[in-house]
Amino acid sequence: MNKAFIIAKWEYLEKIKTKTFIISLFLTPAIIIGFALAPTLLSSRQDDTTKVIGVIDTSGIYFKPLVRNIEKYKLANGQPNYLLINLAVKNKDFTAIKKSADESTVSGKLEGYLLIREYSNDSSKAEYRSKNSGNFKDLGILREAFNNTRIELKLTEEGINPSLMKFISNGADIKAVKIEKGGEESSSDFLALFFTSFIFIILLMMMVISSGGMLVRSLVEEKSNKLIEIIISSCTPNELLAGKVLGLSALGLTQVLIWTLIGAALASSAIVPPEVFNNILPVLLFFILGFVFYSAIFVGIGSIVSTEQEAQQITSYLSLAMVLPVAFALPAIENPNSALVHILSFIPFTIPAIMILRFNIGPIPVWEVLVSISIMIASIYLSIVAAGKVFRVGILSYGKRPAFKEIISWLRE
DSSP: OHHHHHHHHHHHHHHHTSHHHHHHHHHHHHHHHHHHHHHHHHHHOOOSSOEEEEEEESSSSSHHHHHHHHTTOBOTTSSBSEEEEEOOOTTSOHHHHHHHHHHHHHHTSOSEEEEEEEEETTEEEEEEEESOTTOHHHHHHHHHHHHHHHHHHHHHHTTOOTTHHHHHHSOOOOOOEEEOTTSOEEEOOHHHHHHHHHHHHHHHHHHHHHHHHHHHHHHHHHHHTTHHHHHHTTSOHHHHHHHHHHHHHHHHHHHHHHHHHHHHHHHHTTSSOGGGGTTHHHHHHHHHHHHHHHHHHHHHHHHHOOSHHHHHHHHHHHHHHHHHHHHTHHHHHHOTTSHHHHHHTTSTTTHHHHHHHHHHHSOOOHHHHHHHHHHHHHHHHHHHHHHHHHHHHHTTOOSSOOOHHHHHHHHHO
């Protein structure tokens, strides 16, 4: 066993000094945090100039009240966010007005224009025509202002005070509160919950793929250079296998520790929600169990391939199996007590991701946690035993990749 630790130390020191590991150590969390925060920051970014928007109102009744409903939106300097211009001209052909508005929009004189067509007193249709059809912020504001204008006009027509519209449109906010064991209450932020669960799953997936890929490539390199024969002459295949798994696991733990410290520093600066660390200990436990489980599988896979192309092909299939739990992230958050979620909580390939999700959603019965941990430990043991049997034969096999029947025969020995 002493030789296994020597191999583990060598593997750890060799891998931790590589540029790939050092770059991924800081680049991976930066990319994930960037993907998580960038959409929110971009969507919440305020305009810095007034947008000129034209209005073609074929009915002639919407423009003035529409201006009143849109003028409440202001820039940071107090100037209006939107300036509406009436493009409708009396005694001018509608087609000519629309063509002129299109030209002004394409040339940049207008941000866009609102085309309002009324078919009857209770039926009207509006189009917002612009060069950027994906500007959901402007479209949402114009939609709200137009609908509020329609309601005001209808209430006035029916002799009802339009001020009632404010009461109708201002809905009450319902706050989500999670009741925990013992009657304790805690506010439930869906975005923080999703951020916590999803990020840990993505980190696990990326760490296994990068570290496992690194291990498989090193095995292929050792086999191609005949270095593996020299190593095997100094230790048993099981010692080599144990050393590589221990070294890779230590490398993964180093990544987790540094990422946890980075997360704690960002949480103190309010960049990362503090809710990320609510269940950090059980989450890290399943994170580590999942990493060791997949690492053993990668070692077994790496021993049967002889070329880089074969390694990429086989590891890509394993990566697809790891992506599967991501598809269940949202359904599991919405319905954590479904039968599917409970079943996935006892399947080794999905236990880490699903249990990470469930810990951040709500309380889990102790027996389920213990059973899941036991299944993971048993699965790790069996995967290491199976990987050891494949490793003993496959590590010295060259040329053609062994067929599935051959691998089964190795496992039966």
